[in-house]
Amino acid sequence: MHIATSPAFKENAHHALEDAGLQKALARSGPSFIARRTAAVAGLPEFQQLRDIARDIKNHTLANLDFYLETWTANVEKSGGKVHWCATADEARDAVLTICQAANARTVTKGKSMISEELGINDHLERHGITPVETDLGEYIIQLRHELPSHIIAPAFHLNLEDWEDSFRKSHTDLPADRVFHERRDILTEARTKLRQKFLAADVGITGANFLIAETGSSVIVTNEGNGDLTQTLPRVHIVLASIEKMVPTIEDCTSLLRVLARSATGQDFSVYTTFSTGARRPGDLDGPDEYHVVLVDNGRSAMLGTEFQEMLRCIRCAACMNHCPVYGAVGGHAYGWVYPGPMGSVLTPSLIGVNQAGHLPNASTFCGKCESVCPVKIPLPKLMRHWREREFERHLTPPVMRTNLALWAYFARRPGLYRLATRAAAWGCWVASMAASTGCHSPRAGPAAATFPPPRATPSSPATPVSNAPDASGEPRHHAGGNPPRPSPRPPACRPGGHVARPAGIASTPSDPGAIAAAARRAGRAVRRQRGEGVRQRRPRARFGRRA
Ligand code: SF4
Secondary structure, eight states: OOOOOGGGHHHHHHHHHHOHHHHHHHHHHHHHHHHHHHHHHHTOTTHHHHHHHHHHHHHHHHHTHHHHHHHHHHHHHHTTOEEEEESSHHHHHHHHHHHHHHTTOSEEEEOOOHHHHHHTHHHHHHHTTOEEEEOSHHHHHHHHTTOOOSSSSOTTTTOOHHHHHHHHHHHOTTSOTTOOOOSHHHHHHHHHHHHHHHHHHOSEEEEOOSEEETTTTEEEEEESSSHHHHHHHSSSEEEEEEEGGGEESOHHHHHHHHHHHHHHHTSOSSOSEEEEEOSSOOTTOSSOOSEEEEEEEOTTSGGGTTSTTGGGGGOOOOOHHHHTOHHHHHHOSGGGOSSOOHHHHHHHHHHHHOHHHHTHHHHSOOOOOHHHHHOTTOOOHHHHHHHHHHHHHHTTOSOHHHHHHHHHHHHHHTOHHHHHHHHHHHHHHHHHHHHHHHHTOOOTTTHHHHHTOSOOOOBTTBOSSOOOOOBOTTSSBOOOTTSOOOOOSSOOOOBOTTSOBOOOTTOOSSTTOHHHHHHHHHHHHHHHHHHTTOOOOOOOOHHHHTSOO
16 A cells, blocks of 8 residues: 555645746646547537446446346356455455465566555565565556656656656667667667567456446456556456446446546547457457456545545546646645546545545635546536545634634624624725735735835836835825825724834724734624614624534
């Protein structure tokens, strides 16, 4: 199992923003995914209807998941395969290891599979003397670099060409040191040469599954490199690692989902290879494994059924949400600290490893709604992230300052009159602060930055040096000839002799000072009650603000 660094999301994000190589990779790859999807969707007029169909297929399957899982299992066994039901990650790892050991496997080839990353299969096999070899090009280099994928369909999304070259030179030391990498094709050729030997030597091949088809007992993978086909047909034993939500009822349903999958993922009409596997090799088959196993993994999914997070189980792992997410586009996938990044990870990760571990992720969203608008199965990702924020709040996992401010906001939101008064008071505070800045009267809290904002302008009627509006003896601000014109009412507050604004009671120094705003709002509330002739109540105990709004 990978150690989650999701609790350190903020630190991870800071490092990501300062990582020049990562920023270069994100700037290069991100826009191309978006452009290709846009073009692919534009070329299919019925795409939006297909999204509805895709959503309905997945909803229907999830509503009848027990039936389809049993039907599928019966059909896998009918075609000579074996299903290993695994409730937990430990059970799944042990099932894979047992199959490999029974086959006396020394080398295992692997197609790209996010569930394999979730379970930490590679580490488990290595600990037991079995060598796993990733055969997807992106996964291969990630394995060489001992890193995790940063994207669910492009694992090496965070790398640049020079990183590839550097890793290949360090790892492939048997090849001439003076070889030259002119372009991506050179990288590809070298990887192909290396991987061919591994394909031929492998005793077991492990792939994931994009879909499991109940009516035939088949598993389906889509790839662009052909490595998945070699992984599942060359070795004697084929293991499919799949989670329970990959189920679809029929081949026809599967093809409907395939039509939205590739377009949403890579902007292709269809992936280069779409391979259906049904059982082991039968007499007369030209190729195929002698044994076909499916390790069927729950690992927390069934607990999502019947909850507000069930909709997340519709996900078909296309990555469109992260490709369009401004947060992912800024910090990349590793900042999320676990297997699934981006908006889908911000919902799925707390479901799988707990909101106490991954509570920052649902907060890492601008709620622009782009993820939901591009999701081919219409998962309401912002709504689900909001649910996680509520859970986080209920469990007192949010920082005390945020809890207090949220509770305060909720308090005012339930009292519209008070809300209006408080926002007017805050707006007046803004105005006072801006007046102080423009007249040169410095707020004691404003500091040097506020003193130079707005910057002085050098125009014929406005000298480059800031105009002092220090008050005259009458207490009115004084306007120099050629300086700023007199301000209209409301009348600005007088400046004290020391040059500080005499801030009216209840007005925050700046609108971004939540503590001061809270205090101002409390005072404003008391003033309203006094005006109404109500007694001024003592401040409510803090615990009240901890309740859910
Ligand atoms: S949540 Fe939707 S957009 Fe994101 S990976 Fe899943 S199916 Fe694709």
